[in-house]
Amino acid sequence: MEEIALMNRADRQKILLEGAKKEGKISWYTTLIVDQVVRPVKEAFEKEYPFLQVEFFRGNAERLVQKMFAEYQAKRYDVDIIDGTVSPTMVRRANLLQRFYSPALAEYPAELKDSQGYWGSTNLYFFATGYNTRMVKPNEVPKTYEDLLNPRWKGQMMWSTSRGSGAPIMIGTILNTMGPEAGKAYLQKLKAQNIAKSTASNRQILDLTIAGEYPLSLHIFNHHAYISKSAGAPVDWQPHEPVTATIQTIALTKNTPHPHAAMLLLDFVMSEKGQKVFQQSNYLPAHPKVPAKQADLKPGGGRFKRAYYIDPDVQYDKGNDWVEYFNNVFMK
């Protein structure tokens, strides 16, 4: 298994093809949205390799990992590939990932792949403040973190409690980029703004902003605001530099039942060709040479320059502290 995963020689593709033909399928546990991106990727991949069938199971990070762990404990090895912003890291901590080599990885910068070869990345998420354009005049739009402290916004903002994409991540960015002292001082002032919290997802919170319930939604995905804006909704997004970014990582499991086929899929999703599928699905490709369909959603596209990438390991290790900080400061 390890041999196949780490193989780096001239006839690699040939060996993978031969092996994959015998395996016939791949099982992918994914946190990506089936309807939006998993299906297009599956179709494009199966077109490239007609003898392979991609089966997927979609769930949030926690459930995917729990399912996989339970199966592994019962020595039932169903899953080949697992993805997510934090799920591959969890699996790695349990020592259940297999390092791999893929020629596509060479094209990626260091922050978008694991130094030891445990994960690569498929796409990126950038967070911004969403605002209702009917309720917030252009000159009022909060441009910086400081602007969010304007008394005008007291009780007018909402954010999600989600560990992976909501308030805890924003708290993490603030503490890490401003430094613990200044960060905490800022967050104390932010607390006084009485931000409404909800367990709803970032998408739903943005929809509440579109509906006019809260003029501002903090820390939403910028591409969600863009998609709604394109449909004519009164909404836009405003980045605060450095923009928080999380990485959708993808990894190979330790006892992958279809190693050859799995490697072909990993190669594909990280290749330029596979990345174009992400692009066409309105996702933000991780590949540096593949721009977003709407270029200004990625850094350097015109609307923001710097991104602060939250390393999956940092997200895993510090995430509990951020959740704790949120519970202690904002929930009291």
Place this chain on the structure above:
Amino acid sequence: MAKQPSTQAYDFSLKAAGDRALRNAAALGTAFHFDVVTCVMIAVLLVTGYLVLPPLYSVVQTSLFTTRLTGEIDQFTLQYYRNLLSELRVLGPLLNTLYFSVGASLLATLLGGAVAWIVTRTDAPLRGLGYFTAFASFGTPFILYTIGWLLLLGKAGPINSWLKAWLDQSGPVIDVYSLPGMIFIESLLWSPFVFLMLAAAFRSMDPSLEEASAVCGARIWQTMRRVSLRLMLPAFFSVVLLIFIRSFESFEIPALVGLPGDIRVLTTSIYLDAQKLPPQYGNAGAFSVLLMFIVAATLYVYFRITREGDRFHTVTGKAYRPAVIHLGRWRYIAASGLFLYSLVLLLLPFLIILWASLLPFYIQPSFEALDKFTLKNYITALHFPKITDSIKNSILLGLGSASAVMVLTLFASWLLVRTKIRGRWLLDLLTTLPLLFPGIVMGLAILRFYLFVPIPVYGTLWILWIAFVTRYIPYGIRYTHSGLLQLHKELEEASYVSGASWSRSMRRIVLPLITPSFLGGWIFIFLLSAKELSMSVLLVSPQTPVVSVAIFELWENAQVGELAAFGVIWSAILVSVAIVYYLITRRYGVQQS
């Protein structure tokens, strides 16, 4: 209750006859009859134990041990109980939880009970509307229903804008993100359950007691207060208890409605804490163990109350079809009450969801939005992966779980109500416990159990079926228990005396008479299982998609319009099933009044 000399005297001769008959029967066939009872008891205990004990073990274990990243049990700890204690020491969340649970259970019982009474016992027009509303609103996916209300009652929502214009105020008039808002939505969600259960109970009520009261010159409302309502005590207690527990441990409404308004309940911090990695469900486990003790104590009290079960028998050997109460002029007021209930429970949230489903993005109701109408969301929803498989699976699961639960709980209730066999308390406890298991802990327990036990159900629909049956036993038992409690044992005794076997008596006497409760419970569990989420997300496999998980996916990731379109389609399917069911059951007297 104690002051009913006339009716007691009236019952006496029949009862004495029954007792005599029973003695005769006992002389004839004691051995046989009791053997059957023991066998049924053993079978029911085995099945229930098999279903309930593994998750119970898991819940207790979860509350007492830390787990490793991979989910293995690690070290013994009392930390989770200490956390719970410190949480309980802060008065705010505890009080909010109590207000919320008491408020929701009382309001839901009041609403559902009033509607059930009008529908089953009076001659008010529009009575069919009660059933339709209950079925249809229960078929609406939970998340969608709540979102519908938030959109309606939100700061920028239509109700607030009308009220603002009407009362000439600048700010929002109603704050939905508040304790009353939470109670309102939660009790609306549960009122169909109350309605279905109490409608069954009202319909099987002995009219002679009410007639006696009327003969003695009591007015309608006096009869209601002194006789009807008191006879319904066990049924009332059942629903209040159940809704109280469900609200006490629920976190959906508190999270979506309470949290934005900074209303914290006990489950809020448990929920937020469960976001930590590696996942620890200890706090949730400790919380449910605490609830188990509270519920065990409550059940004990309940047992004491209903121990003299004879007092609540309302179906006896006499002609028992309850008399219709003629309301006179009041019937139109009752009908408008029904209409109002239907409007609030069903029509308003449904209309706003329908509205959202027809728009490319959400716009508050207005004329200018009309020209944006589109079917795009419906096209997206119909292209959802494996949608037909999901619908088929969900319906199959609903049919399977509802039937299995009702049959199992009918036997269990019969043992609880009708026999004095030892170990009944155990059965009662076992059948109530699943109510208290946190969905995620129970889902994990079942997942692990069937990965290790060599029964090949993992990855199939069967594992979901097993999980659903276990989860809904407590609901089934509430229906069959209060149904049987009303059934006087003289009817069965008469059957034994006439030489019928136990199974024949069950088939020919008990089953037909308990049909209203049985079918009420059946449809309730069918609709409930169509919504089950917390276990399903863990137990589904790529080959066995179900609708509730698809809706959850949309809820987490899709725009509100797409979620709404999917919800409208699914509600339409469930309502059609419910209407077919309604037409069929009408033939069996469930809906005669």
